[in-house]
Amino acid sequence: MNCIIIDDETAARAIVAQLCSKIKDLDVIQEFDNAIEAIKFLNQQEIDLVFLDIHMPGFTGIDFVQTLKNSPKIVMTTSDTEFAIASYEYEAIVDYLVKPITPERFHKCLQKVKSSLDTAPKRDSEPNAKSGISQDLYINIDRRLIKLKYDEILLIEAKGDYINIKTETKDYTVHTTLKKIHSKLPTDLFLQIHRSFIINFTKIIDIEDNSVLIEKSVVPISRSNRPELMRRLNLL
Amino acid sequence: MSEAPNLKYLDKLAGDDIEFRQKFIDILKEEFPDEQEEYNNNVGNMNYREASENVHKIKHKLNILGLDESHSLAVRYEFELRNGANSLAEQFQAILKNVENYLNTI
Numbered sequence: 293m294n295c296i297i298i299d300d301e302t303a304a305r306a307i308v309a310q311l312c313s314k315i316k317d318l319d320v321i322q323e324f325d326n327a328i329e330a331i332k333f334l335n336q337q338e339i340d341l342v343f344l345d346i347h348m349p350g351f352t353g354i355d356f357v358q359t360l361k362n363s364p365k366i367v368m369t370t371s372d373t374e375f376a377i378a379s380y381e382y383e384a385i386v387d388y389l390v391k392p393i394t395p396e397r398f399h400k401c402l403q404k405v406k407s408s409l410d411t412a413p414k415r416d417s418e419p420n421a422k423s424g425i426s427q428d429l430y431i432n433i434d435r436r437l438i439k440l441k442y443d444e445i446l447l448i449e450a451k452g453d454y455i456n457i458k459t460e461t462k463d464y465t466v467h468t469t470l471k472k473i474h475s476k477l478p479t480d481l482f483l484q485i486h487r488s489f490i491i492n493f494t495k496i497i498d499i500e501d502n503s504v505l506i507e508k509s510v511v512p513i514s515r516s517n518r519p520e521l522m523r524r525l526n527l528l
Numbered sequence: 529m530s531e532a533p534n535l536k537y538l539d540k541l542a543g544d545d546i547e548f549r550q551k552f553i554d555i556l557k558e559e560f561p562d563e564q565e566e567y568n569n570n571v572g573n574m575n576y577r578e579a580s581e582n583v584h585k586i587k588h589k590l591n592i593l594g595l596d597e598s599h600s601l602a603v604r605y606e607f608e609l610r611n612g613a614n615s616l617a618e619q620f621q622a623i624l625k626n627v628e629n630y631l632n633t634i
Contacts, residue, residue, distance in 0.1 A: 301585050303555050303592065310541055310548050349581050371588050392537055392591045 293409070297323045298330045298356070299345035299369065304391060308343045308369065311398040318402070327356040328432055339364045341405055343389075346370040350435040357382045359430065359437055365405055369393065429476055431457065431466045438464070442481055446495050446506050448473060450488040458509065485521050486514045493524060533593035533630040557631050560589060564624050571617060580609035583620070590623065593630065598623040 295312065297320060299305045305323045312320045321339065324330040328351050330342070346353035346368050353368060363384035371391045386408045387401045430437040444459045450470040457464040466473075474482070474490055484490045485504060489511045497505040499521075504511045513521060542549040567582035587602035601623065605616040
């Protein structure tokens with residue numbers, strides 16, 4: 293069984309890691325001091341168990357649980373018992389440990405986790421658009437993860453170290469590269485037509501020689517990307 | 529507050545793992561002064577909401593050091609700060625000093 297630990301307090305992470313080290317078949321894969329980094333990690337790697345602090349500034353443990361779609365088992369850790377009831381509203385949450393966590397209580401918790409994993413149906417390991425699980429993308433704006441549905445996105449423009457995501461209702465500026473976001477988008481919907489532009493292929497209104505009209509935006513087509521665009525069109 | 533901090537919890541957690549014991553003490557010695565400073569700045573600037581977050585973190589360390597009464601006061605103080613008051617500031621400051629002095633001895 294593998295796990296990650298999320299807590300903004302170094303001492304708290306060290307305690308959980310030490311308790312884990314005493315369990316024979318439990319490996320701590322990584323520790324995180326904030327939930328957003330952990331979500332990025334969970335998008336890349338399958339994990340059996342998350343030890344999650346509820347009370348973290350900005351993006352809390354409960355925000356984290358609500359954000360995950362295909363969640364691993366979660367054990368909440370906190371100094372406050374007041375959050376206990378709220379935490380049990382979520383199916384993925386197996387147990388609730390009050391700090392400072394004792395070895396005895398930790399062992400009991402692990403028993404619960406193991407029984408829970410034994411009885412749980414296997415999680416989908418490869419979420420994708422076709423399975424209907426991932427039809428959207430989360431972007432990080434001011435330490436909050438905002439969900440954008442793929443079909444809301446019109447186009448994405450590179451702006452130096454940032455990208456501008458234009459949707460039907462709003463524009464979002466995100467600190468990342470066009471290359472990085474391109475790798476996260478489904479290729480059947482999105483196409484790079486210029487060094488600085490990715491478009492939602494289904495949102496094209498019309499195409500002129502060197503540009504595409506998407507809603508009210510005119511987007512240039514580079515010479516090198518034009519053949520792929522033409523290949524994808526259902527031309528009469 | 530006459531409580532004396534202790535390392536009973538850490539000793540139980542570490543068992544015979546001397547390396548972890550020392551590593552954890554180092555973490556406390558490194559993390560606590562930062563939290564203390566941040567708390568003092570926030571209280572000094574009347575940023576009570578942020579100060580309550582600092583108290584939240586610090587109160588875990590009070591538990592770790594076996595300071596049960598201090599922890600109870602910190603729970604009340606965190607709640608108070610969240611509601612924009614700081615009547616327990618002086619008592620909490622004494623707790624911080626108690627911990628600071630103790631960490632200098634271990």
